[in-house]
Amino acid sequence: MKGYIYYDEEDAVRNHWFIDELIKEGFAKQLDVELLTGDADLPNDAKFVIYRGRDFGKSRQFESDGVIVINRSEVNRIANDKLQTCELAAILGIPSIPTRRLNSSLDVREYPVIIKTADGHGGADVHLCTTEAEVDEVVAHYADRQLLIQPYIEHGSSDVRLYMIGNEVVGAVKRTGVGTFKANVALGGTAERFVPPSPLRKFAVRIAKALKSDYIGVDFIQNKDNVWLLNELEDPVGARSLYETSEVNVAREFMQHICRKIEKTL
Incomplete structure (x- = not known):
């Protein structure tokens, strides 16, 4: 059976060893698996896609193309939205850690606090703030992103x-x-x-x-x-x-x- 492993191009470079392992283990189980990256169209022979991206829209499109998507798009949507995760x-x-949306420093009731983007990953978009000025700086930096606030937990x-x-x-x-x-x-x-x-x-x-x-x-x-x-x-x-x-x-x-x-x- 024909399948594809989807990665964004940059992530595919970093994860080449794991990709090779998946292809090898798939071959041992009579699954013909190839790498698909970036904006490449899904080939017509695809029966399943191992989706290793974070674009909910793309994974949903793969599903609408009639293939099995692993993980399914709803997993991608919830796991890549920290507020949705807490609601689940x-x-x-x-x-879970108490989490709510942040619009400005006026939403902060007590310091220190953790400010993070709703869709971030890898820890890069997580900030510990101890003052109103620090919160204002983070809010300004992520003006086009949804921010969340959590209490700092030791x-x-x-x-x-x-x-x-x-x-x-x-x-x-x-x-x-x-x-x-x-x-x-x-x-x-x-x-x-x-x-x-x-x-x-x-x-x-x-x-x-x-x-x-x-x-x-x-x-x-x-x-x-x-x-x-x-x-x-x-x-x-x-x-x-x-x-x-x-x-x-x-x-x-x-x-x-x-x-x-x-x-x-x-």
């Missing part, structure tokens, strides 16, 4: 990410920031293997089932009262930290999941 958590009864510059393939937790890591409150490995943080407690596993499974997702990351932080709070969802989620801290072959597990999903549609 509320519906599912999962504790969490030791660390968070945990659970990796979900289908409804199964296939691994988890604890990420710790270096010289920053952000725990993102892409910003220089470190990752170590983490064994998630039962409540976190149940939360992550509940989210995956509600989203009908194929492969996502579910991020939590723990506050000073040891309460776990959902922070963000990641789609597309990377695999580097999991490969470095475990024996899980993410590409193999992911392609096995895709095979099972395709078989159910035949």
